[in-house]
Amino acid sequence: MTFASQYRAAVADRGRLCVGIDPHPGLLEQWGLRADADGLARFADRCVEAFGPTAAVIKPQVAFFEAYGSAGFAVLESVIARCRDHGALVLSDAKRGDIGSTMTAYAQAWLGADAPLSSDAVTVSPYLGFRALTPVLELAQRNNRAMFVLARTSNPESVAVQCALFEGQTVSQGVVDEAATINGDGAATVGVVVGATTAQYRVDLSEVGGPILAPGLGVQGARPEDLPERFSSADRSWLLPAASRSILAAGPDVDALRAAAATTRDAVEAALG
Numbered sequence: 001m002t003f004a005s006q007y008r009a010a011v012a013d014r015g016r017l018c019v020g021i022d023p024h025p026g027l028l029e030q031w032g033l034r035a036d037a038d039g040l041a042r043f044a045d046r047c048v049e050a051f052g053p054t055a056a057v058i059k060p061q062v063a064f065f066e067a068y069g070s071a072g073f074a075v076l077e078s079v080i081a082r083c084r085d086h087g088a089l090v091l092s093d094a095k096r097g098d099i100g101s102t103m104t105a106y107a108q109a110w111l112g113a114d115a116p117l118s119s120d121a122v123t124v125s126p127y128l129g130f131r132a133l134t135p136v137l138e139l140a141q142r143n144n145r146a147m148f149v150l151a152r153t154s155n156p157e158s159v160a161v162q163c164a165l166f167e168g169q170t171v172s173q174g175v176v177d178e179a180a181t182i183n184g185d186g187a188a189t190v191g192v193v194v195g196a197t198t199a200q201y202r203v204d205l206s207e208v209g210g211p212i213l214a215p216g217l218g219v220q221g222a223r224p225e226d227l228p229e230r231f232s233s234a235d236r237s238w239l240l241p242a243a244s245r246s247i248l249a250a251g252p253d254v255d256a257l258r259a260a261a262a263t264t265r266d267a268v269e270a271a272l273g
């Protein structure tokens with residue numbers, strides 16, 4: 001089953017929202033947990049229980065697990081496996097980007113069928129060159145998974161690099177166009193990441209043919225009602241808004257977490273129509 005079919009089925013069943021698992025130390029404290037590997041594991045358990053059976057896509061932010069070293073990675077392995085067992089697609093937010101054989105190793109680490117961190121998709125940075133991502137693309141195609149490529153990110157510093165002109169178009173548009181070309185086969189192996197906060201220097205998303213991850217809802221300031229205008233060029237069926245802290249702040253109660261995600265998802269669905 002292609003990634004496109006898996007993705008379509010997940011959002012048809014559970015709605016257009018990517019829930020981020022970002023165990024910030026401040027959130028652990030707010031939930032009454034210690035900022036250590038044990039606190040991380042308890043935080044993760046709540047998230048898996050709340051979102052695993054309900055969210056279409058779950059995006060663990062790798063940095064917050066990596067902070068606890070091997071113990072943190074053990075928690076992450078378990079989060080990924082259990083969320084997938086519950087039927088969610090797991091997009092590991094590792095933002096990897098390197099060259100040649102190193103990129104091959106990253107591909108195996110995140111998209112290898114038997115890898116401990118094996119995920120449905122992984123975020124990658126194309127800023128060492130889109131073609132440097134080929135090992136990830138090829139493994140994703142072989143294993144019916146996806147890579148989500150940073151195009152126009154939500155942070156204000158992104159403009160100088162991503163909106164620079166190269167051969168008559170912005171660098172970010174070049175990234176989106178590369179994704180569109182690959183997705184011409186209908187498999188949606190390449191998602192693009194375009195911040196929901198970006199009101200300026202927008203990219204034309206009309207030809208993407210794959211998921212458009214739009215982080216920035218909530219704490220970074222974007223609202224569901226901003227989406228139609230900011231993503232006016234996109235096929236809305238591919239739009240996947242994402243939120244982390246604004247949902248996680250409802251914890252630690254599992255029902256409250258689930259309700260917060262459902263409220264955000266319903267607002268997104270209502271805004272996108």
Ligand SMILES: O=C(O)c1cc(=O)[nH]c(=O)n1[C@@H]1O[C@H](COP(=O)(O)O)[C@@H](O)[C@H]1O
Pocket residue numbers: 020022059061093123152153154155193194195215216217218219220242243244245246
């Ligand atoms: O790739 C991402 O997910 C990402 C891209 C981007 O442009 N902006 C962005 O905020 N993110 C991630 O999305 C999450 C946003 O978290 P909140 O701001 O708490 O909703 C973090 O894990 C970021 O690393």
